Amino acid sequence: MAYQRTPYVESKRAEARERLVMAALSLLAQGGWRHVQMSAVAEAAGLSTGAVYLHFPSKTQLLAQAYRAQAGAELRVVTEIADQTAPAAERLAAAVRAFAQRAMSNRRLAYAMVLEPTEAEIEEERLHFHQQFIEQFRRILQSGQDAGEFELADPQVAAACIFGAITESLMGPLVLAARAGGSDPDARPLIENVLAFCFHGLRSPGATRDEAPRVAPGPRRRRK
Amino acid sequence: MAYQRTPYVESKRAEARERLVMAALSLLAQGGWRHVQMSAVAEAAGLSTGAVYLHFPSKTQLLAQAYRAQAGAELRVVTEIADQTAPAAERLAAAVRAFAQRAMSNRRLAYAMVLEPTEAEIEEERLHFHQQFIEQFRRILQSGQDAGEFELADPQVAAACIFGAITESLMGPLVLAARAGGSDPDARPLIENVLAFCFHGLRSPGATRDEAPRVAPGPRRRRK
Amino acid sequence: MAYQRTPYVESKRAEARERLVMAALSLLAQGGWRHVQMSAVAEAAGLSTGAVYLHFPSKTQLLAQAYRAQAGAELRVVTEIADQTAPAAERLAAAVRAFAQRAMSNRRLAYAMVLEPTEAEIEEERLHFHQQFIEQFRRILQSGQDAGEFELADPQVAAACIFGAITESLMGPLVLAARAGGSDPDARPLIENVLAFCFHGLRSPGATRDEAPRVAPGPRRRRK
């Protein structure tokens, strides 16, 4: 407090922090939380081990920050979609697709973020992250309910179900594909299938629900 | 090493193995994977540290075996339900309730089993466990599809969605409740809500689906 | 480097040095030697970490200087008393009281100065400090001896004994009181007791030492 920080210095500090967070995420994407060791992060960020502690008081804090940064970016995308004015069904479909596709584009990272915790503090972040995601889905569902689009006993539970359905549906194939040495399989059919499940549930054939929401991107044919 | 093992010795061996697996699970249930240390397992099983290695070549192998044992028990319950001859909707509801209630009765363990992995090898088991579960749900859905009960684009995906919906819906509240210091909240309403979502999806009010399966507990009528 | 230093610059330098020394002492008084870290000293002095090294070649040098500064101040008080012309017994009592009371008024610092060393180099200073103190006591005793007031085998040893008696007597209660959460206990009775011991030693009741110096505070009468 005795020194003024020039904007230049500020930006250098901020940039180092940023580099450290990116390095941590990069290592996380490569080998999961176990792979994120302070010395490795420092090296990946082009710093010495000790320097990490100039920016984060502990490993836990760094990891939490990395988690927040990544989760925040994902969340922003979904939140923006939830904020739009389109019909709830369309927004939901768009949100699911966005979330799923982003997850598929960096599978290892998504996996670590969604399923693989390490410490209590990170677990805290994970829980928070899930809840915020579910909250966005809930907002969509609620507005759909209010607009008469949906009829749901509990939008909160439905939102959690949707989130769980996405992650579980994607993560299994994801890991298997990654293990297979894997060229990127096309996740889109999978995503559409998940959406179909979410919209229709376990539809019985006799049900004459004449108009299912148009959830597929682009010109979509209707189920006859 | 050329000696034959007498059945007595065999059974002693088998019993020690069993004790070690139970000890590992007990520690897992108490404090998560981090809590499962070889010396602690040995002590809990009434063996010396070194003796563990007479039964398992490594910690990883022991953990994998423990995971398999626990997952197998859970799986058996669900598989038995799937094997019954009742209508698919009823079997599905019963399977979901059984899985969910068992998970709720030992939250810490369920959490560790479903979400909290440690090493790549255990992760393998976790994946396998999920897939086997999903497979049982798929079998139910498939038989329902074959019997004309359901109309599903992809029973595999639907099964994964159901599994994900359950775990995500339960685990969040589970952890929060545990943190709150937690008297056991009643999970049943939650489970029924999840079932409702799975059966109806995002039902639109105008849909004239005349008879959805009654999924609530109590006397259940059959679809006519 | 061949430039002459202007007086102005000199004084700025001197002032910065002074501020650093005071900062070090302040931290020492707050948390002992462990608390005195270079970055903390720099911040407390309103300088950058690097700047400290423009004034002191190493931490050790800074600490030594800080020690000297503080010890010097204490020493000056005692020396002035020793220089007076009053009878030795009175001067001794006054010196002991002054030293003890100053120590009690800043216990943490006194403790660090008297008992809690860190490195060999500081230890050097501590030793020197003790010796200088003892030297002042010795001077008093010697003059008393010369004036026929005392009869001592070795004034040097007696001076060391007095110094040791004071510090040991005060430091124990001091620490205990500090730990108790401590309102300032009145140290004066303790000091007077120490003085009594120093003057009388282990007095045997039968000894007909007619006039011991009146060492208690309040109006003091002359030695006859």
Add this chain to the structure above:
Amino acid sequence: MAYQRTPYVESKRAEARERLVMAALSLLAQGGWRHVQMSAVAEAAGLSTGAVYLHFPSKTQLLAQAYRAQAGAELRVVTEIADQTAPAAERLAAAVRAFAQRAMSNRRLAYAMVLEPTEAEIEEERLHFHQQFIEQFRRILQSGQDAGEFELADPQVAAACIFGAITESLMGPLVLAARAGGSDPDARPLIENVLAFCFHGLRSPGATRDEAPRVAPGPRRRRK
């Protein structure tokens, strides 16, 4: 608890603990507390670093134990003397001589024990150690007081004064001699001088205390 420990194993454990404590004291005697590093202790004890933690939960605990062990040995000597039935003056003289000579025979260690603390927990031990020592001196003085040998305002303070007088008188010359490269100077005259001070205080020549206790070694007459 699942295993019986055979006496043999017990003694091995105990022996390793003992070796570690001795190693710590040895390092302490060589270079002070700073010199006592876990890896160095382990090596000196012929163990690996990790093994230390089989016997002591932390460095602090090991150091505390080492302190207690050494202090206890010293204390025992003094306590035994205090327990005897000789006149108090003789016991006091004997206790002072014993304590001082033992300290002189291992100066570096004595110094570390008496003056050089490191952590709060060790400081605790040091304080306790001093107090126990002072307590023994106090017991002697009290019994002397009760027997009419001494007349003291506060035996507790006098005991602390004696302890302080010894340590301060010895430690200074001790360190200086050690620094000088140090052949062992004869500490006995110093000790006798300290004793003289303790017994006579700042004796005034006119005092006709006809019989001071003969504190010098050699044939000692009893007080009549």
Add this chain to the structure above:
DNA sequence: CATGAATGAGAATTCATTCAT
């Protein structure tokens, strides 16, 4: 077979000191 003390390769964290700017 059983024991449990011992191993030793890490991992996180600290802080005096340096040096590019």
Add this chain to the structure above:
DNA sequence: TATGAATGAATTCTCATTCAT
């Protein structure tokens, strides 16, 4: 001169695994 980010060696503690008894 002054800055403060960066260095990196040092130190404590962990725990799966081994091996002499």
